[in-house]
Amino acid sequence: MVTKKFPKNIRIVEVGPRDGLQNEKKVIPTEVKAQFIKRLIEAGHQSVEVTSFVRADRIAQMGDAKELYPMVGQLEAGLTCLVPNLKGLDIALELGVKEIAVFTASSDSFNQKNINATVSQSFDRIQPVIEKALSEKIKVRGYVSTAFGCPYEGRIAPEKTVEVAQRLQELGCYEISLGDTIGSGSPMSVERVLSLLLEKIDVNKVALHFHDTRGMAVANCLKGLEFGVSVFDASAGGLGGCPYAKGATGNLATEDLVYLCHCLGIETGVDLEKLSRASEFMLEKLDKKTTSKFLQAYLNADRNLYLP
Secondary structure, three states: OOOOOOOOEOEEEEOHHHHHOOOOOOOOOHHHHHHHHHHHHHOOOOEEEEEEOOOOOOOHHHOOHHHHHHHHOOOOOEEEEEOOOHHHHHHHHHHOOOEEEEEEEOOHHHHHHHHOOOHHHHHHHHHHHHHHHHHOOOEEEEEEEOOOOEOOOEOOOHHHHHHHHHHHHHHOOOEEEEEEOOOOOOHHHHHHHHHHHOOOOOHHHEEEEEEOOOOOHHHHHHHHHHOOOOEEEEEHHHOOOOOOOOOOOOEOEHHHHHHHHHHOOOEOOOOHHHHHHHHHHHHHHHOOOOOOHHHHHHHHOOOOOOOO
16 A cells, blocks of 8 residues: 655665676775775765675675675675675675675566576575574575566566565564566565565565666656565666676666655655765766766766755
């Protein structure tokens, strides 16, 4: 049921350092990544996805995870690391990580391409990771990729996404993030999924993770806000995409989300100017331009942060 009553505040899970950088061809020095994370936290972020403990031969950009986390692990923020398996979890435990994220998808085809396993088989891998993490007092966040569409199967039935999300909750994930992996979602598809999902899962345990491939990310966030969702993943400067989904361009830009919320009178806790400067810092290191509409205006015009 759409509430039409927006949350008073939202929590942004800043995914730029992990999801934003993971498929960049130019490998960023570890010290630069640490500085990026520190700048994001200085901008007001309380939740940051730092890195992932994956094989360097799969995702080279994350090959320095064991060196990066100790550089930022004592910062005053909730820091999450993506963990694909028990080996990755063991590394996280050694480093003192306090929150991990696990992932699967609502599409068998996508999972086969991504991790060489069906959705059902992926849970055989996820369950022992979650159980061990929880036994060690580690918080676990769950990701559902292709929640609104798959590059191989097309439209995904909302019932399938809900089924996967429910299973993650049953295993002990405190929060489930629904990912629009290829940016094919629309306000109507978001409404279809949330209408079913929120009958099964409390809205306070749901997060939304949009990509802006077709320019719908901000509109999709607005629909999520109408349903009372108050947690959104976003990437500074719109960095990122999915290395296993052809054509999946950048994530929702954090700047665009913050600007939307501030225009609506919704608190984010994020200083938009400091955030923009943090994004500018990393974009310069990558030698690339931003996909964020707000940040384009900020960097190219008079850097005016006025609200309409």
